[in-house]
Amino acid sequence: MTNKVSRKIKQFKGIKENPSIxxxxxxxxxxxxxxxxxxxxxxxxxxxxxxxxxxxxxxxxxxxxxxxxxxxxxxxxxxxxxxxxxxxxxxxxxxxxxxxxxxxxxxxxxxxxxxxxxxxxxxxxxxxxxxxxxxxxxxxxxxxxxxxxxxxxxxxxxxxxxxxxxxxxxxxxxxxxxxxxxxxxxxxxxxxxxxxxxxxxxxxxxxxxxxxxxxxxxxxxxxxxxxxxxxxxxxxxxxxxxxxxxxxxxxxxxxxxxxxxxxxxxxxxxxxxxxxxxxxxxxxxxxxxxxxxLENNTIPCTNCKYCMPCDHGVDIPSVFKAYNKYAISKFGRAFIKEYEELGKEKLAINCVACGECLTKCPQNIDIPKRMKEIDQIYQELKQKYSN
Ligand code: SF4
Ligand code: SF4
Incomplete structure (x- = not known):
């Protein structure tokens, strides 16, 4: 017999159905x-x-x-x-x-x-x-x-x-x-x-x-x-x-x-x-x-894409995703590779801090501020690894 996903034993107010957990x-x-x-x-x-x-x-x-x-x-x-x-x-x-x-x-x-x-x-x-x-x-x-x-x-x-x-x-x-x-x-x-x-x-x-x-x-x-x-x-x-x-x-x-x-x-x-x-x-x-x-200091982006599109081309969730991987792993070269693969026009450097995306983010991320930080980290890593 196939094992089945459980249902909550509790009966919820107004719900006679029994949805799976x-x-x-x-x-x-x-x-x-x-x-x-x-x-x-x-x-x-x-x-x-x-x-x-x-x-x-x-x-x-x-x-x-x-x-x-x-x-x-x-x-x-x-x-x-x-x-x-x-x-x-x-x-x-x-x-x-x-x-x-x-x-x-x-x-x-x-x-x-x-x-x-x-x-x-x-x-x-x-x-x-x-x-x-x-x-x-x-x-x-x-x-x-x-x-x-x-x-x-x-x-x-x-x-x-x-x-x-x-x-x-x-x-x-x-x-x-x-x-x-x-x-x-x-x-x-x-x-x-x-x-x-x-x-x-x-x-x-x-x-x-x-x-x-x-x-x-x-x-x-x-x-x-x-x-x-x-x-x-x-x-x-x-x-x-x-x-x-x-x-x-x-x-x-x-x-x-x-x-x-x-x-x-x-x-x-x-x-x-x-x-x-x-x-x-x-x-x-x-x-x-x-x-x-938390000590690894990631950005709490859920990839919901509500902030998109950015009129200046920034692929906000993908930039955060690449950065978060780096924040967790600290693999600088891997970050540079993944980040650059997004395409020049989608990178944080294109952010002009217009603020359009700010009110759309349910996670209240200060997107332009983070873009500036990420671009700086990227530039520093680029310099470090080109030496
Ligand atoms: S603040 Fe930056 S990322 Fe946000 S919409 Fe404006 S240019 Fe795009
Ligand atoms: S709206 Fe916020 S949480 Fe959603 S993808 Fe954009 S930055 Fe990430």
């Missing part, structure tokens, strides 16, 4: 070409099928993922399974909403693309102080509530990127069935995840976790930090600690992982099959590893 995030599916949004359908389908047959029943997509291809893909793959055997979540792109007619058009398009009559979980995407202004127009929320009444939305929630104060205001303003936040052991203190968790918990609303491994950062800890985890559980991946950390929180219903290959899918399934919450000793082990990791 592991949810499949469809924002980073394997690509045919890393520069293009096209999905490697064969590989991605194999991953979805593996997850489904091992008990994963929650699938999360969104209108802009893979430039619109993610919804089409998941609709096509899931249609072979009985509709009541999985839960499908997608999101309204609030930042593009101008009128309620537009919202209606997007919603109906999403149903069509996903080949379903209803969404089990529907989210207002990436709410922040600015985006929430749009949802304060009563006609847009009236429309979403009408969809709920008609059964086309089973549960209405939102995903969130802003301060705890804004979160409190949003939860307080409308009745929500669930909230999706970024929660992981790095952000628990570093990015207010703890405060956000406590606010949501106080309203009794279930939580869906996104970015449990922080865009891969917590799967690629520095060697000294990773060795602390490996010493305790040599047969478990570094990423598995982060997934279990998020799943261990009481108010968390499902942990999404944006999987990019079959290996990650198999590992996540293994991690959350016969799931047991972290023990006190395991929690201490994570604290130790995190302390060592």
């Amino acid at each position: 592991l949810g499949f995030g469809c924002m980073r599916l394997p690509r045919l070409d890393p520069e293009k949004p096209d999905i490697d359908i064969k590989q991605a389908e194999e991953m979805i099928d593996y997850a489904y047959t091992h008990g994963v029943n929650y699938f999360d997509t969104a209108y802009p993922y893979h430039e619109g291809l993610s919804e089409l893909f998941i609709g096509e793959v899931l249609k072979k399974y009985p509709r009541d055997s999985f839960y499908l979540a997608t999101k309204m792109p609030g930042w593009e909403l101008k009128t309620v007619e537009y919202a209606k058009r997007i919603f109906n398009e999403q149903l069509k693309k996903c080949q379903v009559d209803y969404f089990d979980f529907y989210l207002c995407h990436a709410l922040s102080k600015n985006n929430f202004e749009i949802y304060k127009k009563p006609e847009i929320m009236d429309f979403l509530h009408q969809m709920k009444k008609e059964g086309k939305i089973r549960h209405l929630g939102f995903s969130f990127h802003d301060t705890p104060e804004v979160l409190d205001e949003i939860i307080h303003t409308y009745p929500w069935d669930f909230v999706q936040i970024q929660l992981n052991y790095l952000d628990w203190d570093f990015q207010n995840a703890q405060k956000q968790y406590k606010i949501i918990e106080s309203y009794g609303v279930p939580i869906i976790v996104m970015e449990p491994v922080r865009g891969g950062t917590l799967a690629n800890l520095s060697e000294d930090a990773a060795s602390i985890l490996k010493e305790v559980k040599p047969d478990q991946s570094v990423a598995s600690w982060a997934i279990r950390y998020a799943a261990s929180k009481d108010q968390v219903m499902t942990v999404l992982s944006g999987m990019s290959n079959l290996e990650q899918t198999v590992d996540n399934v293994k991690t959350l099959t016969d799931f047991a919450p972290l023990s006190k000793d395991e929690q201490k082990t994570i604290d130790q590893a995190l302390k060592v990791f």
